[in-house]
Amino acid sequence: MSPPASDKLKMAAHAASSPSPISNPNPSTRARSNSHERRPAPSGKAASRVSQVADHLQPSQSLPSTLRFEMSSQEFKQAPHKLLVIPGPIEVADDVLLANAHPSMSHVSPDFVPVFGDCIRMMRQVLYAPNSQPFITSGSGTLGWDQVAANVVEPGDEVLVLNTGYFGDSFAECLEVYGAKVTQIKAPIGSKPTLDEVEAALKQKKYKAMTFTHVDTSVATLADAKGLGELVARVSPETVVVLDGVCSVASEEIRMEEWGIDVVLTASQKGLGCPPGLCIVAASKKAIAAFEARSVPPNSYFASWKKWLPVMRAYEAGTGAYFATPPTNLIYALHRSLTTITKGSVSLEERFKMHVEASNRVKSFVTELGLKQLVQDGFKDGAHGMTAVRYPEGLQASDLLPKLVAKNVVVAAGLHAVVKNEYFRIGHMGVTVVNDKERGDLDHLLKSIKEALLESGYKPPN
Ligand SMILES: *Cc1c(COP(=O)(O)O)cnc(C)c1O
Numbered sequence: 210m211s212p213p214a215s216d217k218l219k220m221a222a223h224a225a226s227s228p229s230p231i232s233n234p235n236p237s238t239r240a241r242s243n244s245h246e247r248r249p250a251p252s253g254k255a256a257s258r259v260s261q262v263a264d265h266l267q268p269s270q271s272l273p274s275t276l277r278f279e280m281s282s283q284e285f286k287q288a289p290h291k292l293l294v295i296p297g298p299i300e301v302a303d304d305v306l307l308a309n310a311h312p313s314m315s316h317v318s319p320d321f322v323p324v325f326g327d328c329i330r331m332m333r334q335v336l337y338a339p340n341s342q343p344f345i346t347s348g349s350g351t352l353g354w355d356q357v358a359a360n361v362v363e364p365g366d367e368v369l370v371l372n373t374g375y376f377g378d379s380f381a382e383c384l385e386v387y388g389a390k391v392t393q394i395k396a397p398i399g400s401k402p403t404l405d406e407v408e409a410a411l412k413q414k415k416y417k418a419m420t421f422t423h424v425d426t427s428v429a430t431l432a433d434a435k436g437l438g439e440l441v442a443r444v445s446p447e448t449v450v451v452l453d454g455v456c457s458v459a460s461e462e463i464r465m466e467e468w469g470i471d472v473v474l475t476a477s478q479k480g481l482g483c484p485p486g487l488c489i490v491a492a493s494k495k496a497i498a499a500f501e502a503r504s505v506p507p508n509s510y511f512a513s514w515k516k517w518l519p520v521m522r523a524y525e526a527g528t529g530a531y532f533a534t535p536p537t538n539l540i541y542a543l544h545r546s547l548t549t550i551t552k553g554s555v556s557l558e559e560r561f562k563m564h565v566e567a568s569n570r571v572k573s574f575v576t577e578l579g580l581k582q583l584v585q586d587g588f589k590d591g592a593h594g595m596t597a598v599r600y601p602e603g604l605q606a607s608d609l610l611p612k613l614v615a616k617n618v619v620v621a622a623g624l625h626a627v628v629k630n631e632y633f634r635i636g637h638m639g640v641t642v643v644n645d646k647e648r649g650d651l652d653h654l655l656k657s658i659k660e661a662l663l664e665s666g667y668k669p670p671n
Contacts, residue, residue, distance in 0.1 A: 285310075291614065294654055295621035296426045296456055296595040296636035297479030301542075302644070305483055308545035314537045321537060322529040324544050329525050331547035332491060335458065335557065336473055338465035341491040344517050345543070347536045348488035350455035352512060353474025354383040356490050357420070359509035360500045361449050361472065364388025366417035369410055369448075371437075373401050375427035375624050380420055380453060387508055392416075398628060399583040399597075401430050401590070404440055411445045417499070418449040423457040427624040428583045429597035429634065431461065431590060438469035449499050455479055458489075459550055460594030460638045462561045471496040480594055481550070482639035483542045555643055561593075567642040567651060568593040571635060574655045578662065579670040583625075583632050594638040597623075599631055601667050606630060612661035618654055 285307045293300050314321045325345070332343040344356065362368055365388060370381045372395045381391045394402040394410055411419070419441060421432050434452055441450050451472040454463060458473065459480035465473055470493070477487035492500070492514075500507075500514050507513040516532045523530035551557065572587050575598050583597035584590050591597075600609065606622050610633065613620055621636070623629040635658075641650040662669070 291617040291619045292641075292650055292653060293619050294636050294641060294650070295619060296424075296429075296634055296638070297476075298485050299479060299482060299636055299639045300641050300650070301482055301484060302546070302549070302640045304549075305542050305545045309484060309538050309542035311538055311541040316535050316537050317529040317531060321540070322524055322527055325524040325529070325535065325540050326527060328540060328543050328547055329521060331544075331551045332489060334551045335547065336463055336465040336491050337467065338473075338491055338493070341465060341473075341493050342497055342518070342521065344488075344490045344492070344514065344521055345535070345540070346488050346517060346533070347486060347539070348476075348511075349478075349485060350453075350474065350476035350488060351379075351383075352488040353453070353455070353476070353490050354380050355387075355509055355512040356488070356514065357418070357451050357472055357474065358384045358387035358389060359507045359512045360503075360514040361451070361492075361496055362387065362389045362418055363503055363505055364508065365390065367392065367414055369394070369407075369414075369416045369419040371402050371407065371419070371421035371432070372396065373422050373428065373430045373432065374398070374425035375626070376422045376425050376453060376455070380422070384420075389417075396430075398625060399428050399430060399585055401432055404433065404436050407437065408440055408444055411441065411448065416445065416448045418451055419445075420451040420453065422453045423461060423463070424454075424592040424594065426456040426595065426634070427597075429587070429592045429595050430584050431457075431592045434461075434463060434470060435468045442469040449496050456592065456594060459560070460564045460642075461592070462558075465491065465493070471499075477539060477543055479636075480638050481543065482546045484539065486536050486539045487543060560643055563642050563645075564593040564638065567637045567645065568596065570651060571596050571637055571655065575658070577669075578659060583628070594636065594642075596635045596637070597632050598635065600633070601662070604662075604665055604667060606633065608665040609633065609661050612664055613657055616657040616660065618657045 285303055287303055287306055328345055329343045333339055333341055346352065362384060368384050368389045368391050370377055370384065370391055370393045372378060372381065372393045381393055384391050392410065394406055396402050421437055423432050423434055438450055441448050449471045450469060452463065452470045454473045454475045456479050457463065458475035463470065463473060472490065472492050474490045475481065476485065476489065477483035478485035507515055511533065520530045520532045550560065569588065572582065572591065575596065580601060581599045582591060583599065587596065610620065610622060621634040623632045635654070637651065640648065645651050
């Protein structure tokens with residue numbers, strides 16, 4: 210016997226707010242969608258939430274049933290799965306995944322164009338950069354390096370790369386592919402170049418651009434973005450300051466304009482909490498001016514701002530334009546996630562604070578267990594969206610990671626080539642942090658780490 214429709218709605222609402230699927234893996238307690246079933250329209254608070262979250266998903270009664278899309282955010286709940294706490298991709302909220310299931314749309318339709326325009330406007334908010342030009346294209350974070358190398362830098366230009374790990378190596382390699390002359394300041398593993406070292410380098414040579422990895426995801430160092438921006442403004446104001454924010458946008462505060470950062474590049478699948486597939490770059494007026502003053506055209510086709518700038522401007526103006534097809538569904542997902550980030554119940558400032566608190570909690574927990582981080586003073590110099598933890602003496606990845614997987618927790622192995630086998634990485638970003646009260650992700654994560662260590666024979670201090 211099936212319960213009355215009103216009860217079903219309540220069950221669905223309950224399931225949508227129940228704790229993390231890991232702690233509630235029984236499919237019978239989850240709301241199942243059934244596209245053949247007709248439901249009465251929800252009323253009151255539920256109705257406003259449904260229309261707020263998924264107004265574009267509401268059924269059109271005039272369409273034949275095969276063309277209806279009848280799932281509200283309260284009814285949709287992703288399948289139970291292992292908790293994904295790597296530094297990206299991260300856990301994606303149900304409403305974002307549901308937005309990604311939008312019916313296929315023309316990329317120039319009048320319904321889609323303003324959604325794209327909103328994403329551009331909301332990215333400026335996330336970066337505190339009202340005068341910047343965002344570029345949103347298909348691709349991943351890596352394409353952001355190509356965009357910098359092909360548009361801001363010309364072949365033969367000098368570029369200073371502050372290298373704090375794996376991603377610094379890669380950015381330098383990418384720049385060289387396009388003909389830049391790269392000078393690197395390499396910091397020892399787990400630390401970063403000092404402002405004095407950078408100042409000395411900037412005074413030695415005129416650099417067209419300086420790049421740094423805000424959070425080097427291979428080791429969890431956090432760069433002093435504000436200090437670096439201010440330093441360049443003081444000693445080499447023509448140099449374009451490029452921040453690789455693939456792991457930091459939306460999990461670390463970035464006051465792009467105030468700090469003097471000229472390019473921020475990122476991707477959808479880390480702090481922004483979307484599925485992978487979008488490359489997002491924001492360029493300051495200075496970066497755009499450097500692009501416009503080029504003596505040779507951009508040396509890339511797909512990554513060319515010459516192609517993308519008019520497209521971005523057209524979407525923002527509400528007309529739309531075509532160079533290469535944008536991933537329309539991902540744009541809906543990004544729109545959903547950015548709406549939560551910029552207009553949700555948790556303010557942007559509060560979001561960053563919550564990441565700091567979650568980071569302190571994770572770092573304190575592993576410290577109390579007697580474990581060390583790759584970053585020497587992780588509380589002071591470490592990222593807030595991730596932590597890199599050394600295995601205790603005598604333990605290795607194969608002792609710990611499979612035990613965590615058995616507890617439905619997926620962390621990441623080491624990435625920095627030199628110390629790859631000596632540590633693991635935990636991501637604590639997005640819904641795992643901001644919605645932790647309902648989800649209980651951090652409790653589950655920390656408890657599992659402790660259990661896995663004990664099962665491996667590790668004896669914590671006292
Ligand atoms: C993940 C990451 C990248 C690469 O991004 P992809 O989306 O994997 O191409 C670049 N830089 C940093 C700091 C990253 O964390």
